Amino acid sequence: MTVRGKAGVLRAIGEPFSIEAVDMLALDPKRVLVRTHASPFCSTDVKNWKGQLYKIPPTILGHASIGEVVEVGSAVDQVRVGQRVVVPGTPECGRCYYCAIGEPWQCGELFDLGGIYPDVARGDDGALISCAGCVGGYAEYMSISENQVFPIESDLPSETLSMLGCGITTGVGSVFNIAKVQPGESVTIVGAGHVGLWIVQALRLAGAGTVIVVEPNAARRELAGSLGADHLLDPAVDDSLVRVRELTGGRGADVAFEAAGPAASQELAVRAVRRGGRTVLSGFEIGGAELVLPQVETALQSRRILSSQNGQVHMRSDLQRYAGMLERGLLDGAPILTNTYPLEQLDLARERSGSYTDVCGVIVFDH
Ligand SMILES: [Zn+2]
Ligand SMILES: [Zn+2]
Known part of the structure; x- marks a missing residue:
């Protein structure tokens, strides 16, 4: 029938x-x-x-x-x-x-x-x-x-x-499976939308150190702050790259997550990490769009650029685990x-x- x-x-x-x-x-x-x-x-x-x-x-x-x-x-x-x-x-x-x-x-x-x-x-x-x-x-x-x-x-x-x-697996998986954030590490997040805000929540669980969020939307900045982000930058007002470096001993963050989409956000996320830092890219904007990166910062300074596809989770084990984290209030929907x-x-x-x-x-x- x-x-x-x-x-x-x-x-x-x-x-x-x-x-x-x-x-x-x-x-x-x-x-x-x-x-x-x-x-x-x-x-x-x-x-x-x-x-x-x-x-x-x-x-x-x-x-x-x-x-x-x-x-x-x-x-x-x-x-x-x-x-x-x-x-x-x-x-x-x-x-x-x-x-x-x-x-x-x-x-x-x-x-x-x-x-x-x-x-x-x-x-x-x-x-x-x-x-x-x-x-x-x-x-x-x-x-x-x-x-x-x-x-x-x-x-x-x-x-x-x-x-x-999509959102939870990408955000939480990016923190634990891809960047493997260690306790105390400084982190920058470019974009505090659905994925970025799950990243903020997962960073709290990972015991991250300073968490800096770059987000143009005021309500989303505020939400990121209420979920545990320490510093909230408005790219319309702040020079994000300069501010991230100021807040991380002049070096740049240990880890950056890009969860916005525009190529400029991805470039910022790459530049915002210290030498040897890691950047996880999850956003994209238009099929066929290209990302231009600085040669010295990427080739000579050991920065690692990682891709997030659905947080690199194993669905058969991680979905139930993440559901348990929601049930226990470790993640808040x-x-x-x-x-x-x-x-x-x-x-x-x-x-x-x-x-x-x-x-x-x-x-x-x-x-
Ligand atoms: Zn999606
Ligand atoms: Zn397959």
Whole structure:
């Protein structure tokens, strides 16, 4: 029997989302049908809506989610109907080159697709509709590879746990898995949005020393301060690079995280660390954009530039661990989750993400 549900479809770049009923396609043997509980509206989807990252309409955006498995394909053996599952932005197939060498955050099941994602639904006009990033979370139902659904056990509400799949994994993983911040180290964060604010929270757990946040939005600076950042710089007023050096013994920070997107922010994050310091880049702005770096500071002065793709987490172990940190209050979702929206208000969620009104607005579904 065909499953029919509402979806927020990107029919044309830059046009309002089309909230429409779609028929889910019959499941392939290794896919599962998930009834969506909650999907955070990620700032990356503001870029996708503008066409900056080359998504191909018609498609359903939303690359992280949580829901309940309601049907499994004939060859699925990793999850079963009724399980609550996190659907993160990255699969772990366990068999591709990257999974085999222990780097599942580059899993070929997603990144070898070259941006051509599976069709999961059909609109009433007959058009096949794909799931961007292999998730398609802005819809009542998601058709997902069994390698991209991870059972989770927690009493926390789904809107909180929905942030596990992109923001929490990227922010927390960047601190512990990539930069491996040591107690007392000085840190600069460029950008205090969804990812940057999880980084601030994780730094408190890591026992970081001086934490400096560079952020143009006053409300976000204030939030970063309330979550434990020591120094809040406004790039419109402060010479960020000069101030970071002043606050770190003239050297620059031990570690810098970039969580904003513009190339200028990335360059600042590289320049803001001391000789031999490490910079973790997680933001990006436009597909095809380039980053220009100073030769001496990078080649001669031992600065290390690291990439964060979903925090380089291992989904099968880290998602449950991070859920436990939320349950124990070690991580706090409340200040990050600034609004919830029904699917009908997907464009409002997009506008409030794009205008920095929301840190993270979550699309919620009541089935
Ligand atoms: Zn995201
Ligand atoms: Zn893989």
